[in-house]
Amino acid sequence: MRRSTRKEQEPDLGVLAVQLSARVQREIFARAAEQGFDDVRPRHGAVLAYLDEEGIRPGELARLAGRNKQTMGAIIDELERLGYVRREPDPADRRARLIVPTERGLRVMVASDQYVRDIEQSLSARLGADRYAEFRAALVQAAASLPASGHDTEG
Amino acid sequence: MRRSTRKEQEPDLGVLAVQLSARVQREIFARAAEQGFDDVRPRHGAVLAYLDEEGIRPGELARLAGRNKQTMGAIIDELERLGYVRREPDPADRRARLIVPTERGLRVMVASDQYVRDIEQSLSARLGADRYAEFRAALVQAAASLPASGHDTEG
DNA sequence: AAGATATAGTCCAAAAACTTGACCGTCCAA
DNA sequence: TTGGACGGTCAAGTTTTTGGACTATATCTT
Numbered sequence: 001m002r003r004s005t006r007k008e009q010e011p012d013l014g015v016l017a018v019q020l021s022a023r024v025q026r027e028i029f030a031r032a033a034e035q036g037f038d039d040v041r042p043r044h045g046a047v048l049a050y051l052d053e054e055g056i057r058p059g060e061l062a063r064l065a066g067r068n069k070q071t072m073g074a075i076i077d078e079l080e081r082l083g084y085v086r087r088e089p090d091p092a093d094r095r096a097r098l099i100v101p102t103e104r105g106l107r108v109m110v111a112s113d114q115y116v117r118d119i120e121q122s123l124s125a126r127l128g129a130d131r132y133a134e135f136r137a138a139l140v141q142a143a144a145s146l147p148a149s150g151h152d153t154e155g
Numbered sequence: 156m157r158r159s160t161r162k163e164q165e166p167d168l169g170v171l172a173v174q175l176s177a178r179v180q181r182e183i184f185a186r187a188a189e190q191g192f193d194d195v196r197p198r199h200g201a202v203l204a205y206l207d208e209e210g211i212r213p214g215e216l217a218r219l220a221g222r223n224k225q226t227m228g229a230i231i232d233e234l235e236r237l238g239y240v241r242r243e244p245d246p247a248d249r250r251a252r253l254i255v256p257t258e259r260g261l262r263v264m265v266a267s268d269q270y271v272r273d274i275e276q277s278l279s280a281r282l283g284a285d286r287y288a289e290f291r292a293a294l295v296q297a298a299a300s301l302p303a304s305g306h307d308t309e310g
Numbered sequence: 311a312a313g314a315t316a317t318a319g320t321c322c323a324a325a326a327a328c329t330t331g332a333c334c335g336t337c338c339a340a
Numbered sequence: 341t342t343g344g345a346c347g348g349t350c351a352a353g354t355t356t357t358t359g360g361a362c363t364a365t366a367t368c369t370t
């Protein structure tokens with residue numbers, strides 16, 4: 001069998017991982033756009049995924065999302081301009097800032113968490129709860145068995 | 156528990172998929188670089204993953220990798236300049252081209268397939284062959300249950 | 311307490327990546 | 341045999357990421 005056909009019909013772990021990640025992302029942003037969050041793009045996911053009600057530092061966001069600090073700063077700029085987050089001083093460290101969600105930011109957090117839960121539940125229904133739980137555990141182990149990004153600050 | 160902590164400690168499907176995909180990619184390119192393929196970047200993966208000994212069309216590559224034709228053309232330009240592929244006429248259709256791997260291209264295909272197999276086997280050893288097989292099957296279903304990219308040409 | 315060093319975040323310029331729209335040649339079906 | 345679709349490319353513009361430098365504050369060492 002031709003390699004390209006094989007990769008399509010019996011995709012390897014790399015191909016599968018890329019596909020799953022792209023499709024989950026796509027689904028989330030499609031739904032978000034439908035519900036009025038049509039000004040956020042996939043890039044913003046790096047921040048939105050880890051935003052915190054109590055505020056979180058840019059550097060911490062960068063670490064969690066595997067981006068460097070400059071990129072994260074640029075994404076935050078945009079989300080601030082779009083009205084999803086505010087920069088506030090961090091009382092614990094005067095060098096630092098806290099990225100705090102606005103009202104709209106809180107709503108997109110809640111909504112996107114719901115989209116992911118929907119995807120997870122739909123998959124759980126398809127596979128059965130037991131198999132889904134096993135799948136999820138295996139996914140965690142798979143990710144954990146490989147080294148992380150190694151950007152500026154690393155998690 | 157804070158949302159950001161929760162996302163780190165009990166990552167959802169979206170986070171896990173992104174992590175796995177990034178780490179597998181990273182691992183492959185790190186190993187490739189070690190073995191002398193230090194001029195390919197992650198971007199080139201879209202082509203290298205689907206290259207074919209017998210040649211494959213740019214449009215087909217674009218479909219498989221979920222990029223549009225222009226992006227694919229640019230990646231092919233680079234890989235051609237780097238000596239991994241050649242553009243040849245397609246005897247079956249005078250509009251079309253065939254992207255054919257060079258000697259070096261063949262070597263990187265073999266090598267990267269091996270890296271992925273190594274990752275898969277290491278994970279299989281960690282989980283046990285049965286659980287790994289189940290994991291892989293679930294991954295296929297998960298990816299298949301979500302719509303694909305929807306670019307220019309779509310698969 | 312002072313100085314050295316590290317850390318948090320930002321600015322700027324450049325490189326890399328992707329998108330949009332147009333275009334030419336070839337195929338194919340009415 | 342002509343009109344529309346397809347395969348691929350070109351060129352321009354936008355978005356995204358990177359690399360290097362810089363300020364301010366914190367922390368560590370003596």
